[in-house]
Amino acid sequence: MAESPITPRGKDFAAWYQDVVLQGDMAEPAEIVKGCMVIKANGYAVWELLQKELDTRFKELGHSNVYFPLLIPQSFLKKEAEHVEGFAPELAVVTIAGGKELEEPYVIRPTSETIIGHFFSKWIQSWRDLPILVNQWANVVRWELRTRMFLRTTEFLWQEGHTAHSNHDEALEEVLRILDVYADVAENVMAMPVIKGVKSRAEKFAGALRSYSIESMMQNGLALQAGTSHDLGQNFGRAFDVKFQNKEGQLDYVWQTSWGVSTRLIGGLIMSHSDDKGLVLPPRLAPVKAVIVPIYRKDEEKGPVLEAAHRIAKEVGAKVDLREGHSPGAKFFHWERRGVPVVLELGPRDIASGNIVLKRRDTGTKEVLAQTDLSARLAAVLDAMQGDLLASAKQRLKDNTVTAESIGEVEEILKNVTAEKGGGKFVMARVKDDPACDARLKEFKATVRNIPLVDEYDGGGKCIVTGEEVDRRVVIAKSY
RNA sequence: CGGGGCGUGGCUCAGCCUGGUAGAGCGCCUGGUUCGGGACCAGGAGGCCGGAGGUUCGAAUCCUCUCGCCCCGACCA
CATH class of the missing domain: 3.40.50.800 (Anticodon-binding domain)
Structure with a gap:
């Protein structure tokens, strides 16, 4: 019998993953373009099936597809203070076009909140214009330092939904409705169980009030953020002057949301089900x-x-x-x-x-x-x-989820976990939502994945870092 | 950007230390025999040895410079 071209999971999980992607004819590194990949026919067909599942659900909830420009004036990114700070390090900027230096450089979109904010402000005058529910299927570029096929590449494909509402309650409803769509597709189409929750303040989207995520566990026990849904509050409304006149005749800023899943889902799919013989696709996503x-x-x-x-x-x-x-x-x-x-x-x-x-x-x-x-x-x-x-x-997921009552215990469980060796766990522990606590976990490269919406554990108690009272346990893990 | 490694047929690599006609396995093409879990035989195609400069009668091999890629660390869907 010939030797398998696939490294066994137990030997080196990261190498196994690469081998499965390559041998499954899903994608290959672009080589000539740093950090990018070519999605091959077998991989793209899976993406198309996923797109169809998601797109149908978005439309059922009243969203329409639209398309905004790839290039965004650099000044737009700077209008929201937190947003620019979060994205500045990973922007690709176009400074020369048509043979001439541009007066104002364009950034290649890392996400589209800013340019969409600009157009929302043109489109919205009255409460009667709301809500606006749009989605775009697009590519984005983020200059990442470390790339892995599907999981993190410089350019990737995704959908980004953007909505504007007349009040916060309605916006928050939208955020959670979409989170449910993501969880539904993950579990019932991808056969990939997820935990719905709120991101800690330290981990939220740059410019959001709060971010929500679905987190899944890969076969090596590492966490993968499979989808995010953001409550943008009025932050982008203020930055882009997106105002509407409410029923009382007063001007107010709109309440926005944004949400996305990407080709990263395919990486999650692969690491959820595949084995030492190669790719395993759930029937609903098998081309x-x-x-x-x-x-x-x-x-x-x-x-x-x-x-x-x-x-x-x-x-x-x-x-x-x-x-x-x-x-x-x-x-x-x-x-x-x-x-x-x-x-x-x-x-x-x-x-x-x-x-x-x-x-x-x-x-x-x-x-x-x-x-x-x-x-x-x-x-x-x-x-x-x-x-x-x-x-x-x-x-x-169940077998590899544990509880811990002290920071030392968490560190002991996670300190030797790597993408290559595996052994990862989801550690359920009480941690206050305070960036200082996130920083403490980062000392051993773990993060708060999210704070579950549904507390399936034993309720509140003292934070393992600060000793302050918190109302539930959070998911702590090493992640992609 | 710091540390490490690597650029030689399509792929994985040997050759380099000690300069002397460019190799292997896999893949590919042709023909034949095969076919219930990676077939075999025979024949064949395919490479300015990452690039530039230098040393030398002669450079894949030695020297200098350069470009690119991979891994580890600091950022992240």
Whole structure:
């Protein structure tokens, strides 16, 4: 047996991840463009499926898609004090265009709150213009120091929703509604369980009043922020003079929200389910759900096998691997690495018996069934796989979540955790929402991931850093 | 930007110390035999050794400069 091209998870989780991305034909480093990647057909197809799931939900909630410019006047970024401070280090700036130095440089958008604020101020005069609910599918650029494919690249794809409301309650409702959409897609489409919560003040989006996130746990126990939804308050309204006249005839600044998920989700998907044999995709996000590998020795076997393969493929919506010059074994490995949920083997023996062999990607189990039962059985298997992937991810999250009662205990649990070696945990401990406490955790490279919206633990008690009373435990972890 | 490493066929690398006709494995192409978990045989294509300068009769190899990439640290969806 040939050596696997994939580093086992236990040996080096980071190397394993790279191998799975590459071998699964999801993406490859751009090389010639620092920190960027090429998303390949198999990866982009997953993104398209995710886009469809999200887009449908956004539209059901009344949002419309729009598109704002990639280039943003540099001065815009500076209008919101916290925002510029947060993004300044990672901006790419265009200073020359058309062969001439620009009077005012453009930044390539790292996010679009500022330029959208500008247009909101033009569009909004009255409470009757509100709410505005828009979303854009776009690319953004953030000059990151350390990149990893899908998880953090210089350029990435995402959606950013932007809404404006006449009061804070309504804006906050929007923020939480979207957080629910994200959690729904993560759990029910991606089979990736998440914890909904509020970011600590130290970790919130630059310019937001509060940020909310969904956090998930990867197989190495590291946390991944899978989506964020921001309550921007009136900060951008003030910065961009987005005013409206309310029912009482008074001028007020709008209350805004913004929210996004990115191609990072694909990284999360990979690190949630894949194994040492390669990519594992939940059926709902698998571009190809089943592949038939035809098996034949002699020419007189080839005809009937291919004929049956095509007929069955049509019936159940599978793809037939017709490549010449590859043995069936090589084909099995090929599709396995690419995360196809089900591989169907069809050879002379099956033609004779009217059967077909079905192999499930996640469990590796094989079953022989009558061709006539395949359609129903395939649907059931895909359904079961979707459910089982979520169940096992939930179990892993549960198994690797612990409580701690002192800062020393937290440090002891997390100090030796790395992306390569793994061993990460979600440590539930009481920590006050104070940047000084976040700083204390940072001493051993851990962060407050979020403060869960739903307290599933034992309520309030004393902060392990300051000793002050807090009302619940927060999620502490090392993260991507 | 600090510390470490690396640039040689498409990929992974050997060769460099001790200068003398550019190599291996994988992949690719052709033909044949194979095919129920990574097939085999035969033939073949493919490289100004990252770039520039220098030393030398002669440089992948020695010297100087340069460019780029990867890893570790400080920032982050």
